[in-house]
Amino acid sequence: MTGTPSGMPGASATADVVIVGAGSAGCVLAARLSEDPGRSVLLLEAGPDHRVAELPAELRTLSKPVAWPYNWGDKVASTGGRELNYARGRVVGGSSATNGAVALRPEPEDFASWPAALGWDRMLGYLNRIENDLDFGGDAYHGDAGPIPIVRHAEPDWTPLQHGFVTGCLDAGLEFCADHSRPGSTGVGPIPMNRNDRDRVSNVVAYLDPVRDRANLAVWGDCHVARLLVADGRVVGVECADGRIVHAGQVVLSAGVVQNPLLLWRSGIGPAAGIRGLGLDVVHELPAVGGNLTDHLVISYRAAVDPSSTPEGAPTLQTIARATAPGSDRRHDIQLTPVARRNPDGSREIEISVALQLPTGAGSITPSGAEVSDPARIVWPFAADPDNRARLRDGWRLAARVVAGSGLALDKAAVAADAEETDEVLDRLIDESHYAFYHGVGTCRMGDDASTSVADAELRVHGLDGLSIVDASVVPTVPRANTHLLVTALAELGAELIAARG
Numbered sequence: 001m002t003g004t005p006s007g008m009p010g011a012s013a014t015a016d017v018v019i020v021g022a023g024s025a026g027c028v029l030a031a032r033l034s035e036d037p038g039r040s041v042l043l044l045e046a047g048p049d050h051r052v053a054e055l056p057a058e059l060r061t062l063s064k065p066v067a068w069p070y071n072w073g074d075k076v077a078s079t080g081g082r083e084l085n086y087a088r089g090r091v092v093g094g095s096s097a098t099n100g101a102v103a104l105r106p107e108p109e110d111f112a113s114w115p116a117a118l119g120w121d122r123m124l125g126y127l128n129r130i131e132n133d134l135d136f137g138g139d140a141y142h143g144d145a146g147p148i149p150i151v152r153h154a155e156p157d158w159t160p161l162q163h164g165f166v167t168g169c170l171d172a173g174l175e176f177c178a179d180h181s182r183p184g185s186t187g188v189g190p191i192p193m194n195r196n197d198r199d200r201v202s203n204v205v206a207y208l209d210p211v212r213d214r215a216n217l218a219v220w221g222d223c224h225v226a227r228l229l230v231a232d233g234r235v236v237g238v239e240c241a242d243g244r245i246v247h248a249g250q251v252v253l254s255a256g257v258v259q260n261p262l263l264l265w266r267s268g269i270g271p272a273a274g275i276r277g278l279g280l281d282v283v284h285e286l287p288a289v290g291g292n293l294t295d296h297l298v299i300s301y302r303a304a305v306d307p308s309s310t311p312e313g314a315p316t317l318q319t320i321a322r323a324t325a326p327g328s329d330r331r332h333d334i335q336l337t338p339v340a341r342r343n344p345d346g347s348r349e350i351e352i353s354v355a356l357q358l359p360t361g362a363g364s365i366t367p368s369g370a371e372v373s374d375p376a377r378i379v380w381p382f383a384a385d386p387d388n389r390a391r392l393r394d395g396w397r398l399a400a401r402v403v404a405g406s407g408l409a410l411d412k413a414a415v416a417a418d419a420e421e422t423d424e425v426l427d428r429l430i431d432e433s434h435y436a437f438y439h440g441v442g443t444c445r446m447g448d449d450a451s452t453s454v455a456d457a458e459l460r461v462h463g464l465d466g467l468s469i470v471d472a473s474v475v476p477t478v479p480r481a482n483t484h485l486l487v488t489a490l491a492e493l494g495a496e497l498i499a500a501r502g
């Protein structure tokens with residue numbers, strides 16, 4: 001099988017490589033693997049397919065709400081009987097087309113849980129390859145020739161609210177940090193983003209759209225893959241929910257942290273008892289499929305500020321702080337991000353998201369039934385964990401100290417009191433208002449042991465030929481950073497590994 005993928009949307013097909021899911025990872029894989037005109041590549045996506053010139057506003061421009069059909073609409077049952085949204089992009093571009101475009105990198109220590117062959121030294125090359133950092137591209141730990149532009153707001157452009165936040169962080173003892181990607185850096189400074197002015201530079205924009213006209217690449221939108229086809233210990237293709245069959249030399253799963261385990265379970269690949277519990281036959285037992293979910297957990301600190309600090313039409317995100325919760329032994333386990341909140345009554349607030357980066361505990365994502373339409377069952381234990389709650393409380397008090405030192409607060413006494421708030425009050429606040437940050441990883445984690453991991457260090461599924469997984473689901477533990485750049489870098493690595501297999 002070489003050259004053009006045979007078959008058109010609407011019919012069945014054959015391709016050398018079939019990629020399931022056109023998100024952060026899938027777009028990179030399709031672009032890189034189709035560079036060889038002798039390899040046919042078919043990219044299958046459950047959601048709609050828009051060319052960049054025709055993107056709807058919510059996919060083009062940052063900070064617009066994204067709903068069905070572009071968001072899967074998954075829900076998490078969390079602490080205190082609360083139901084949290086668990087957003088995931090459902091469109092060609094995946095979550096890279098619906099996300100906040102914050103372009104932070106993992107830190108070197110985040111790779112400690114990765115297989116030894118994939119440490120920081122190796123992954124740094126891929127992190128550099130994907131970017132064109134317009135401020136620091138010439139530095140050794142940056143790139144200046146990749147497809148993703150990385151930009152920051154210069155200090156003179158910051159709003160008074162953002163200036164005040166930085167002042168407050170410095171007053172609270174944080175350092176100024178011009179480049180959050182510099183290894184060893186810490187503190188507060190401009191937030192790096194993958195955007196072009198106010199438009200998100202998703203991986204459709206950066207990677208896929210420029211190569212869409214290649215003869216050996218086909219993209220099928222509105223194609224929900226129902227299950228994998230397995231014969232004699234080898235994955236030989238996929239079956240789509242509408243009955244189409246695609247035969248493949250290699251299948252790559254890039255359906256993401258939620259949908260990969262669902263697709264594998266539906267295919268009989270995963271924990272034997274769980275699969276039988278759905279009334280399905282076990283094709284290949286892999287106990288770790290769907291387990292080991294880790295993710296960031298967020299609460300907000302809010303305080304009233306003078307309306308003149310938040311000019312109309314200003315960009316939402318300009319600065320960010322990486323800090324360590326007071327007393328915590330986990331470096332940079334708190335991320336503080338300030339935004340202006342404009343209330344209908346004309347009042348204005350600073351809202352600082354306090355995001356816990358290195359959570360204790362692990363959850364799971366499994367199917368609630370055997371049908372494609374059955375939703376994910378997401379066990380998300382992070383808000384209930386006492387250690388997470390203690391560090392979040394301290395992070396919230398740190399945010400109050402930042403506002404106290406910012407010169408922004410209208411009610412200085414109230415903010416000073418917030419910095420000493422009791423555990424009891426903050427536990428109630430956590431219960432009533434925590435939310436998920438959508439940086440989940442780990443449901444098909446990589447590792448050497450097939451009893452505790454799903455893919456090996458070359459991203460091949462343990463014990464099954466012809467199947468690889470390349471996306472957030474293989475990342476062993478959530479890094480102290482947002483996850484899009486990491487997944488994109490991993491996909492560059494994955495494309496090399498898969499190309500080497502033929």
Ligand SMILES: Cc1cc2nc3c(=O)[nH]c(=O)nc-3n(C[C@H](O)[C@H](O)[C@H](O)COP(=O)(O)OP(=O)(O)OC[C@H]3O[C@@H](n4cnc5c(N)ncnc54)[C@H](O)[C@@H]3O)c2cc1C
Nearest residue numbers: 021023024025046094095100101102225259472482483484
């Ligand atoms: C709302 C939101 C905001 C975020 N903000 C940021 C941010 O600012 N910065 C950052 O770094 N990270 C952010 N993230 C996280 C980051 O975007 C994700 O970690 C990353 O995009 C995951 O990439 P992926 O390739 O693993 O999965 P995805 O990009 O989610 O791609 C998976 C794709 O597979 C498709 N798919 C799933 N199942 C099937 C199936 N059975 N058949 C066919 N197709 C299927 C999906 O529709 C989707 O398009 C955010 C995420 C969300 C949801």
